[in-house]
Amino acid sequence: MSEASLPLITTLVAALSFALVFGVVARRLNLPPLVGYLLAGVAIGPHTPGFTGDLALAGELAELGVILLMFGVGLHFSPKDLVAVKGVAVPGAIAQMISAAGFGWALATLAWGWTDGEGFVFGVCLSVASTVVLLRALGDRGEMTSQAGHIATGWLVVEDLVMVIALVLVPVGAALLDDRPPPGMLGGMDLGGGDLVLSLAFTLGKAAVFVAIMLVVGSVVLPAALSMVASLRSRELFSLASLVAAIGVAFLAHVAFGVSFALGAFLAGLVLGQSQLSLKAAEQTLPLRDAFAVLFFVSVGMLFDPAILLHRPLEVLVAVLVVLLGKSVVAFAIARIRGVDRRGALVIAASLAQIGEFSFILAGLGVTEQVLPAEGRDLVLAVAVVTIALNPAMFWLADRWAPKPAV
Numbered sequence: 001m002s003e004a005s006l007p008l009i010t011t012l013v014a015a016l017s018f019a020l021v022f023g024v025v026a027r028r029l030n031l032p033p034l035v036g037y038l039l040a041g042v043a044i045g046p047h048t049p050g051f052t053g054d055l056a057l058a059g060e061l062a063e064l065g066v067i068l069l070m071f072g073v074g075l076h077f078s079p080k081d082l083v084a085v086k087g088v089a090v091p092g093a094i095a096q097m098i099s100a101a102g103f104g105w106a107l108a109t110l111a112w113g114w115t116d117g118e119g120f121v122f123g124v125c126l127s128v129a130s131t132v133v134l135l136r137a138l139g140d141r142g143e144m145t146s147q148a149g150h151i152a153t154g155w156l157v158v159e160d161l162v163m164v165i166a167l168v169l170v171p172v173g174a175a176l177l178d179d180r181p182p183p184g185m186l187g188g189m190d191l192g193g194g195d196l197v198l199s200l201a202f203t204l205g206k207a208a209v210f211v212a213i214m215l216v217v218g219s220v221v222l223p224a225a226l227s228m229v230a231s232l233r234s235r236e237l238f239s240l241a242s243l244v245a246a247i248g249v250a251f252l253a254h255v256a257f258g259v260s261f262a263l264g265a266f267l268a269g270l271v272l273g274q275s276q277l278s279l280k281a282a283e284q285t286l287p288l289r290d291a292f293a294v295l296f297f298v299s300v301g302m303l304f305d306p307a308i309l310l311h312r313p314l315e316v317l318v319a320v321l322v323v324l325l326g327k328s329v330v331a332f333a334i335a336r337i338r339g340v341d342r343r344g345a346l347v348i349a350a351s352l353a354q355i356g357e358f359s360f361i362l363a364g365l366g367v368t369e370q371v372l373p374a375e376g377r378d379l380v381l382a383v384a385v386v387t388i389a390l391n392p393a394m395f396w397l398a399d400r401w402a403p404k405p406a407v
Contacts, residue, residue, distance in 0.1 A: 011053045011061075014044050015298040016291075023294075032133055034356070035389050037294050038381070041301020048306070058299035064247070065296025066361055067265040068289040071246035073131060073160055074269020075282045089154030092334040096155075096352065097162060099330045100127035103322045108376075112315065117174035118373060121366040124166055125380045126322055128159045130356020132293070133388055137351060137395065148344035151335070152351040163358040167260045168207050170362060174371035203258070210257040214267040218249070222268065223275035230277060239284040245272065246285065262361060293357075300360045304381040312379070319383045324390065328353045343402035350394040354387040355380070 018040035026036030044053040104123025108114040114122070134156050135144075143149040222245055229241040245268050253264025272281050309316060328349040335345035363380040366372030 007054045008057055011057045012295075014051060014053050015040070015058065015061075015295055018043055019294050019298050030392060031389055032136060032391065034130070034132055034297055035385060037297035038301040038304070038385050038388075041298040042304055042306055043301075044298070045302035045304065047304070053302060055299075055302055058295070058302050061292065061295045062299035063261055065292040065294075065299070066357075067246055067250045067261050068285065068292045069131075069296065069357060070164075070250075070262045070265035071269040071285065072282065072289050074266040074271075075273040075278055076269075085151045085154035088151050088335060088338040088340060089158055092151075092331065092338065092348075093155045093158035093162070095334055096327060096330045097124075097127040097159060100322065100327050103326045104319070107318060107322065111318075114373070114376075115177070117177040117371050118366075118376060120177055121170055121174050121362065121372045122376050122380070124163075124170055125359040125363050125366075125372075125376075126319065126355060126383065127327075128163050128355060128358045129156060129327075129352045130354055130358075130384075130388065131156060131160060133354055133356050133391060134351050137391060141395065143347060146344070146347075148340070148347040148351075151340065151344070152348045155331075155348065155352065160358070163362065164263055164266050167262050167362060167365060168203060171365060171369040171371050172203050174366070174369075206257045207259045207263065210253055210259055210264070211267065214249070214271055218267070218271045219274070222249075222271050223277060226272065226275075226277050226281065230280070235284070238280065239288075242272075242281040242285045243288060245281075260365070296357070296360075300364075300381060303364070303377065304385075305378050308375065308378040308382055312375070315379060316382045316386070319379055320386050320390075323355055323383055323387045324353050324394065328394070343398075346398035346402050347395075350391070350398040353394045354391045355384050356388065359384055 019037045022036035022040040022043070023033040024036070026033050026039070041058075042048055044051055046052050046055060101120070101123035104126040105116070105119040106123075108119035108122045109116060134152065138144050138149045138152060144153070226238070226241055226245065229237050232238075246265050249268035250261040250264035253259045253267070254261050272278055331352050332345045332349040335348050336342070340348065359380050363372060363377040367374055367377050
């Protein structure tokens with residue numbers, strides 16, 4: 001059989017093999033493996049010579065990656081941990097996201113001539129840090145149990161929650177800013193500008209109904225179903241049930257309620273995360289989540305056109321500075337104002353000085369819904385690769401300015 005007759009297997013083998021090689025190289029260079037996965041996608045993407053993976057299949061695999069990533073975020077979301085640091089994390093995350101989104105909007109609209117809606121989506125993409133990168137960096141540094149680690153994690157949870165909502169609202173809000181109907185709303189009806197509020201209310205209403213069903217019915221049905229499967233004492237059946245819970249709820253959310261796969265998967269994880277089965281579900285789905293997360297980042301890299309680094313280097317540089325300096329300065333200032341010591345504030349600032357998976361998801365959604373130009377997605381991807389690669393340097397600077405006290 002030829003490669004053409006086995007597109008799925010060929011794409012999987014190429015994506016995972018290249019990801020392994022580039023991930024190992026990135027790790028050897030003391031960079032997050034995620035940088036290697038993104039570069040692996042660039043290597044097998046249509047914008048570079050040599051083997052080209054099936055972009056359509058990679059996109060579907062990426063959707064599975066999004067579902068499992070968001071399921072994991074929901075499983076690990078702890079309202080108790082958030083409450084413990086709410087005095088810093090909640091106002092800090094909201095203020096920092098608003099400021100970063102404002103910087104991005106101003107840059108895109110005033111300097112590049114984009115519409116308000118396009119600038120809005122781009123700014124939101126720059127406002128949220130990567131869950132994968134932040135948690136891995138804190139873990140590697142032994143900061144997960146420190147005060148700064150708890151605050152940074154709580155800060156991240158708030159950002160993730162805001163982005164879950166943003167995935168529903170941003171496309172409609174961007175269309176509202178540009179005074180045009182969002183694609184696909186209300187069954188494809190041609191809405192006038194005055195009806196956009198109705199369209200927004202309709203979207204929010206469907207999302208609210210789904211959330212209510214999940215919190216009221218799902219919180220009883222899903223844990224009960226998994227408890228029944230767990231009583232059979234079959235590891236593979238429990239793993240399968242957890243996977244079905246994530247993918248099935250995400251699919252139902254998208255098909256029946258018109259909301260994103262990401263929101264459905266997050267709520268499935270959130271509901272199960274509050275039950276006694278959360279740790280077991282997290283453990284059983286971890287290998288699949290890791291594998292499909294890798295495929296997600298590879299597929300994102302396949303969409304990236306590296307030529308933008310040559311054609312628009314100044315735009316990339318300025319956007320990188322918004323993330324590295326703009327977000328960090330705001331995060332540091334807010335943490336200090338809320339009583340965090342200097343070193344803790346620097347660790348929090350360094351933790352948030354990058355963007356990642358939520359930015360990719362929102363940028364892809366923005367392009368699909370025609371509220372972000374394709375070059376905007378390329379800029380987001382370029383900023384992500386650069387800021388993730390530079391994140392260790394940000395922690396090094398934090399350590400230089402405020403060394404960790406000797407034990």
